[in-house]
Amino acid sequence: MNQPIKNFEKIDEEIYECLNLNAPKSFFVFAGAGSGKTGSLVKVLLKLKTEQGYLLKKTGKQVAVITYTNAACEEIKRRLEFDPIFNVSTIHSFSWELVKPFQQDIKSFVRVELIQKVAELEEKQNKAKNKQTKTYIANDLKIKESKSQITRLDGIKKFTYSPTGNNFDKDSLNHSQVIAIIANFLEKPLMQKKLVQQFPILLVDECQDTNAKLIDSLFKVQGVHSDKFVLGLFGDVMQRIYLDGKPNLLNVIPLSWNKPVKEWNYRCSKRVVQLINQIRQDDDKLEQKTLPNTEEGIVRLFLIDSKQEVDKARIERSVAEQMFDFTGDGSWRFWDDPKSVKILTLEHKMAAKRSGFFEFFAPLASLKKDYMGLLDGSIPEISFLKDQVFSLVKSAQIKDDFQIAKVVKKYSPILKKQVLKDAASPLENLQIAGAAVNQILDLWSSEDEPFIWDVIKRIKSTGLFELPKRLDLLVASLEIYEALDMQATDNDEGRSERDIAWDNALKAPFSQLEKYLDYISDNSGFGTHQGVKGLEYERVMVILDDEDAGGFLFSYDKLLGAKALSDTDKKNIEEGNDNSPARTRRLFYVTCSRAEKSLAIVAYTSDLQKIKDQVLGKEWFNENEIIFM
Numbered sequence: 001m002n003q004p005i006k007n008f009e010k011i012d013e014e015i016y017e018c019l020n021l022n023a024p025k026s027f028f029v030f031a032g033a034g035s036g037k038t039g040s041l042v043k044v045l046l047k048l049k050t051e052q053g054y055l056l057k058k059t060g061k062q063v064a065v066i067t068y069t070n071a072a073c074e075e076i077k078r079r080l081e082f083d084p085i086f087n088v089s090t091i092h093s094f095s096w097e098l099v100k101p102f103q104q105d106i107k108s109f110v111r112v113e114l115i116q117k118v119a120e121l122e123e124k125q126n127k128a129k130n131k132q133t134k135t136y137i138a139n140d141l142k143i144k145e146s147k148s149q150i151t152r153l154d155g156i157k158k159f160t161y162s163p164t165g166n167n168f169d170k171d172s173l174n175h176s177q178v179i180a181i182i183a184n185f186l187e188k189p190l191m192q193k194k195l196v197q198q199f200p201i202l203l204v205d206e207c208q209d210t211n212a213k214l215i216d217s218l219f220k221v222q223g224v225h226s227d228k229f230v231l232g233l234f235g236d237v238m239q240r241i242y243l244d245g246k247p248n249l250l251n252v253i254p255l256s257w258n259k260p261v262k263e264w265n266y267r268c269s270k271r272v273v274q275l276i277n278q279i280r281q282d283d284d285k286l287e288q289k290t291l292p293n294t295e296e297g298i299v300r301l302f303l304i305d306s307k308q309e310v311d312k313a314r315i316e317r318s319v320a321e322q323m324f325d326f327t328g329d330g331s332w333r334f335w336d337d338p339k340s341v342k343i344l345t346l347e348h349k350m351a352a353k354r355s356g357f358f359e360f361f362a363p364l365a366s367l368k369k370d371y372m373g374l375l376d377g378s379i380p381e382i383s384f385l386k387d388q389v390f391s392l393v394k395s396a397q398i399k400d401d402f403q404i405a406k407v408v409k410k411y412s413p414i415l416k417k418q419v420l421k422d423a424a425s426p427l428e429n430l431q432i433a434g435a436a437v438n439q440i441l442d443l444w445s446s447e448d449e450p451f452i453w454d455v456i457k458r459i460k461s462t463g464l465f466e467l468p469k470r471l472d473l474l475v476a477s478l479e480i481y482e483a484l485d486m487q488a489t490d491n492d493e494g495r496s497e498r499d500i501a502w503d504n505a506l507k508a509p510f511s512q513l514e515k516y517l518d519y520i521s522d523n524s525g526f527g528t529h530q531g532v533k534g535l536e537y538e539r540v541m542v543i544l545d546d547e548d549a550g551g552f553l554f555s556y557d558k559l560l561g562a563k564a565l566s567d568t569d570k571k572n573i574e575e576g577n578d579n580s581p582a583r584t585r586r587l588f589y590v591t592c593s594r595a596e597k598s599l600a601i602v603a604y605t606s607d608l609q610k611i612k613d614q615v616l617g618k619e620w621f622n623e624n625e626i627i628f629m
Contacts, residue, residue: 008043014260015232016044019063019201021052024230026222027258028207028250032236032288033276033593034267034536038072041065041203041234042079045086048201053085062087064199066094068206069376070164087199091210092163092175095182098195102185106159106173109181111150118146135495137480141473175378176369179211186217195221196229207233208240208249215246223254238280238589243368247578250284263289267536269297272595278620279589283582298327298598301621303611304629306547306604315629316343316602319541322627323600332539332598342537344591348375350545357515360452360508363501370498377520380468381502386517387411388465389455393510396441408433412464436462452513453506474502540595542588544603559584561614562607 011029018025031037045063056062065088067073077088089097099106121143128136152170161173173181185191195202202218204210222231237249246252253259265273265288273294277287302319304310320341324332331340345351352361364374373379377386388411395403409415414433420426440458443450459465460475467475477499544556557563559581565573572579592599605611608628615621 007039008047009040011260011262012040012043012047014258015040016047018232018258019044019048019052019230021055021200024200024226024228025258026226026229026231026254026256027260028233028235028253030236030259030261030286031234032262032265032286033239033590034265035262035288036264036266037205037234037262038076040262041205042076045080049080049083049085053083056085061085061198061200063201064094064203065089066091066202066204066210068209072205090163091214092178095178095214096161096163098191099178099181099185100159100161102191103158105185106181107153107156109184110159110173110177111153113177113180114146114150114153118143118150121146132484133495134477134481134499138473138477138495138499141476141480145469145473174380175373179214183211183213183217186214186221192221192224196225200228201230201232203232203234205234206239207235207246208237209235209242209245211244212246215249219252219254226256238283238286238586240586241590243371248576261286263287265290267596268593269295269595269597271297271299272592272599275299275599275620276589276593278618279585279592281618283585295597297595298323299592299595299601299621299625300326300599301601301603301615301626302629303608303626304602304604305608306545306606310604312545312604316541316543318629319600319602323539323541323598327598329539329598341539341541342594343541343543344594345543345545350543351519352516355515355519357508357512357519360505360512360516363504367498367501375520377517381471384465384468384471385452385513389459390513390517392437392440393444393455394514396437397444404437408437408464411466412436413466414463433464436464440464449509449511451507452510455510456506470498470502474499474506536594536596538595538597539600540591540598541600541602542591544601544605547604554584554587555580556584556588556603557605557607557611559588560603560605560611562605562610 015027015029018027029037029040031040045065048063062084063086065076065086067076067088067090070090073088073090077086080086080088087094121139125136125139125143130136149170156171158171159173160169160171161178163175186195204215204218207215218231222229233253235249240247240249268276268290270290273288273290280286300323302322304315320332324330333340345354349358349362349365352358352365361374365371367374370379374382377383388407391407392404395407412433413419414429414436420429423429439462440455443454443458456467456471457475457478460467460472466472544560546555546557555563558565558569565581569579569581571577573581592601603611612626615626616623
């Protein structure tokens with residue numbers, strides 16, 4: 001006899017009805033902050049396992065569940081008791097498993113991609129008047145590398161890819177290539193048929209932040225195969241924080257789809273829920289409810305004049321003292337326990353400045369296409385710096401010889417199995433690797449701290465590790481510059497944004513790399529709006545400081561009325577495009593909705609009264625909740 005699923009709610013039943021393998025129905029679940037989205041996902045799948053699992057096993061099919069992080073994957077797998085009828089994976093893992101069998105098609109895709117790249121670069125070279133510029137030299141190296149890759153394609157028998165690895169090998173694909181390939185392949189009937197036959201149900205968590213091209217491709221698959229394929233999207237458009245997510249997602253959901261709403265907020269206090277509901281009023285106007293026994297909670301807005309010279313650390317400590325007075329909660333005195341209060345900043349540049357890795361981070365943060373990979377450490381250059389360079393240096397600094405040997409053995413081409421097998425004296429290779437390690441560590445022998453560039457160049461010269469393609473080309477460019485006696489100040493006009501950004505980032509002191517890695521691993525004292533989606537904390541302090549943030553994508557002064565909208569903002573709003581106020585409102589919503597009990601918002605602004613009038617007019621705060629510092 002089937003056992004009832006614990007706490008199965010009406011909305012869970014509504015979602016489950018869509019998963020009928022004999023009468024499939026696609027759907028979008030609106031799941032606002034703290035609504036128990038993952039709980040509902042697990043409950044309906046456990047019921048599906050009980051009632052329809054036999055049919056899936058009989059036909060050799062699975063339910064695919066795509067989540068955003070590896071941690072979320074593991075949690076859902078555990079709660080689903082690791083049943084094999086559920087294929088739970090990240091979007092990159094899922095995409096690769098689908099396309100991996102089509103090796104010849106992958107090769108054709110990569111070939112076309114490289115040929116187009118060469119053609120574009122050669123066109124630029126032909127137009128160049130001066131052939132001794134950084135731009136010309138860099139493009140020339142890229143053309144040679146791309147042509148070399150095209151030549152090597154015929155010798156590649158099988159492409160490889162690791163969703164969590166470095167993907168440096170010559171037959172490896174990178175993360176963005178895999179997403180581009182799956183989006184392209186899903187346009188083809190054969191791939192659509194393969195997907196639908198293998199996974200008659202595909203559920204996408206955090207759908208608002210899933211790559212827009214991939215979402216568009218999945219919509220096409222569903223449109224063609226709606227009679228035998230369920231596409232289920234779980235998400236909240238108000239929590240879209242990544243730039244490659246699908247804009248205006250709600251507007252493209254087909255009318256025939258079901259649209260269940262999870263209206264209860266199980267996380268936040270009543271006052272916090274009231275605030276986030278008001279924030280949504282300028283967007284989609286959706287509202288959440290709280291349970292009768294939910295505590296009231298406390299919210300305060302602290303306004304500080306940014307035109308005055310202020311000690312921000314002292315101000316924020318004073319805010320915490322006042323929150324202690326308002327709440328009677330001693331944990332607001334976070335200097336006794338830094339983890340008792342979660343401090344959130346506007347965006348990552350602001351956290352970088354406060355945490356001491358701004359020179360490394362800021363140039364890379366300007367690269368929109370690489371932004372997500374910079375935040376989660378997944379782009380090849382960051383993976384290389386983290387897993388190989390920093391691991392080696394850190395292990396040496398704490399004199400962990402075992403870890404040094406482990407890193408070198410795992411990553412060094414000098415110690416690859418085939419290289420050692422072919423070597424006349426494997427012992428000599430070990431000695432070469434050891435000498436290379438010592439040469440790198442010699443950079444710390446003086447009182448002056450090395451720059452990241454110094455370490456990269458030393459690794460290249462010793463051959464201890466293979467550099468990612470971009471870093472390898474940068475080092476090669478630098479060697480040509482030096483041979484031509486070109487200065488660092490020579491014109492960068494026309495040079496690729498990525499080359500300039502990495503060139504500048506690598507000029508940061510090596511210690512900034514450690515601070516950055518601590519930050520993206522959530523080991524620092526700061527979090528960001530983008531970095532905490534899905535997490536929750538009893539006490540939250542939000543720092544709104546446009547000047548410190550130094551960004552162009554977000555502006556709290558614009559959102560809160562202290563600064564006029566630009567012509568571009570107005571045009572984007574009129575045309576229904578994403579815009580600075582909308583992006584900032586979403587981030588503000590994400591931030592505030594992290595707080596379970598009490599919330600302090602600290603706003604540094606040039607016009608205190610305008611902001612006060614604006615937030616009172618919007619009914620975000622009451623008069624007694626606004627404090628001038």
